[in-house]
Amino acid sequence: MPLLIGRIFDFVVPFNLITVNIDIHNKLTFSIYLKRHPLKNESVDIKSKYLSALVSFSTEYGLSDYSNALLQLYRTELLGNDFTDNLVSSKINSVIAYRFKDFRLKSHNSCFCFDCFFILAFNNRALGNSVLYRLKKKIHFWHYSKADSLYSLLYNRVGKVDCLPEDLYAFWNANVGFQKEFYLKNLVLATMSAGKSTLINALAGKKICKSQLMACTARIHYIYNKPIEDFYIAKLDGNLSLNVTDDKLLTDSADGVTDASVVSTFFNWSQDARSCFIDSPGVNSSMNKHHEGITKEFVKKGELFDQIICVIDATTIGTNDSNTFLNFIYEKANHKRVIFVLNKLDLYRCEDDSIEEAINSLRDDLKRCKFVNPLICPVFAMPALLLKKKIFGYELTKYEHRAIEDYRYFLNDPFYDLSKYYKEFTIEKALSFREGEVIKDKECVDLLYRTGLPYLEYLIFNR
Numbered sequence: 001m002p003l004l005i006g007r008i009f010d011f012v013v014p015f016n017l018i019t020v021n022i023d024i025h026n027k028l029t030f031s032i033y034l035k036r037h038p039l040k041n042e043s044v045d046i047k048s049k050y051l052s053a054l055v056s057f058s059t060e061y062g063l064s065d066y067s068n069a070l071l072q073l074y075r076t077e078l079l080g081n082d083f084t085d086n087l088v089s090s091k092i093n094s095v096i097a098y099r100f101k102d103f104r105l106k107s108h109n110s111c112f113c114f115d116c117f118f119i120l121a122f123n124n125r126a127l128g129n130s131v132l133y134r135l136k137k138k139i140h141f142w143h144y145s146k147a148d149s150l151y152s153l154l155y156n157r158v159g160k161v162d163c164l165p166e167d168l169y170a171f172w173n174a175n176v177g178f179q180k181e182f183y184l185k186n187l188v189l190a191t192m193s194a195g196k197s198t199l200i201n202a203l204a205g206k207k208i209c210k211s212q213l214m215a216c217t218a219r220i221h222y223i224y225n226k227p228i229e230d231f232y233i234a235k236l237d238g239n240l241s242l243n244v245t246d247d248k249l250l251t252d253s254a255d256g257v258t259d260a261s262v263v264s265t266f267f268n269w270s271q272d273a274r275s276c277f278i279d280s281p282g283v284n285s286s287m288n289k290h291h292e293g294i295t296k297e298f299v300k301k302g303e304l305f306d307q308i309i310c311v312i313d314a315t316t317i318g319t320n321d322s323n324t325f326l327n328f329i330y331e332k333a334n335h336k337r338v339i340f341v342l343n344k345l346d347l348y349r350c351e352d353d354s355i356e357e358a359i360n361s362l363r364d365d366l367k368r369c370k371f372v373n374p375l376i377c378p379v380f381a382m383p384a385l386l387l388k389k390k391i392f393g394y395e396l397t398k399y400e401h402r403a404i405e406d407y408r409y410f411l412n413d414p415f416y417d418l419s420k421y422y423k424e425f426t427i428e429k430a431l432s433f434r435e436g437e438v439i440k441d442k443e444c445v446d447l448l449y450r451t452g453l454p455y456l457e458y459l460i461f462n463r
């Protein structure tokens with residue numbers, strides 16, 4: 001294979017001989033720094049020239065689906081409503097003339113090179129080298145040393161950040177670190193409507209999975225977290241969108257297009273560790289057989305998950321469906337760790353019900369199913385979700401505002417304070433991983449602590 005000789009580096013690999021082999025699930029977990037892109041404050045003319053340069057340079061590489069989707073995001077984020085195909089294509093000829101002649105990238109050279117590295121060659125040094133080589137054919141030779149420094153900084157961590165806005169470098173670094181982390185795949189299982197999707201939403205602190213009273217999760221959903229909040233939710237579901245609309249996020253594509261969908265987003269105030277949650281249709285012997293079949297088929301392939309989060313609806317403990325389900329989990333867990341989340345305890349009434357009794361009764365059922373020392377976590381998933389939404393400043397509906405008022409009342413009642421079941425886990429410990437952060441809404445944080453969710457997060461993310 002012939003190697004092309006580069007100016008500074010020993011060799012570069014011809015771009016068309018490399019195939020990028022990073023799995024699309026991994027790519028979806030990249031945090032994208034576009035909301036704070038330095039070009040955002042430039043004129044429409046500069047932005048459209050910049051985009052033309054980016055599009056023309058990138059398309060020479062034969063774009064992957066991911067790079068293509070990323071370019072789409074650049075378009076909408078930089079030009080928004082000003083974007084038209086004509087606007088960008090009209091600039092292309094002037095931009096791609098000899099070494100971007102009419103468009104010297106002004107002061108945005110480093111940013112342009114950075115974007116090319118990110119779109120085409122993130123985490124792939126050899127491909128980055130090829131991008132550098134081709135960039136040098138496009139940019140003025142005055143800028144060669146800057147491009148070289150940037151390459152060294154990004155791929156070899158050698159040099160200074162001053163050739164790049166610090167924000168961009170922080171995103172790149174966080175993504176690189178995140179990709180190196182080992183992560184656990186958590187399979188979330190339950191009978192129908194026990195609150196699997198609501199629990200995942202509570203962990204994320206935003207609504208990313210559809211949840212409703214009737215059977216609604218109808219396929220396997222992979223949900224990944226990202227290292228930094230970039231304010232984008234990505235979804236791969238037949239089509240790939242890196243900034244999916246709420247409607248599309250909560251709706252599955254037509255049956256037959258794909259048998260699973262993948263979503264990624266930053267998880268608000270969960271621990272930072274990289275992780276994946278797998279939301280599954282309810283396993284329920286008497287209801288939807290098709291949904292049950294999907295989950296059972298998935299569980300058979302035990303190697304696809306590392307631990308099970310088993311959600312139990314506290315109002316159905318001891319029923320036939322619940323016990324059949326526990327036997328099923330025992331058979332399939334195959335020595336993997338299982339965390340039993342006892343959910344919907346907010347529906348218990350302090351006059352008639354006992355949370356202690358519910359925990360004990362579940363423990364007895366689990367022992368009968370041969371689980372030794374089962375790990376049981378009582379949690380209020382729905383209240384935890386709404387409290388996190390409030391803490392993180394999400395818009396709340398009228399109903400959600402009212403619900404939070406109710407939670408404020410009942411979580412202050414010792415009967416509903418679930419933190420008492422986690423005595424060794426103080427609120428200080430729950431917040432220790434956020435050291436140095438200013439906590440704005442202390443009251444809601446305190447209520448959140450009482451929902452039991454922070455302890456569950458601690459268990460899931462610290463293994």
Ligand SMILES: Nc1nc2c(ncn2[C@@H]2O[C@H](COP(=O)(O)OP(=O)(O)OP(=O)(O)O)[C@@H](O)[C@H]2O)c(=O)[nH]1
Nearest residue numbers: 193194195196197198211212215216217282381382
């Ligand atoms: N009261 C109360 N309701 C909850 C809680 N968690 C979930 N729910 C409600 O239970 C219903 C079902 O929740 P989902 O999260 O969709 O349950 P699921 O297990 O994902 O359901 P399927 O995917 O259809 O099997 C919804 O109406 C939720 O609002 C909770 O902690 N308390």
Ligand SMILES: [Mg+2]
Nearest residue numbers: 196197216217
């Ligand atoms: Mg669901």
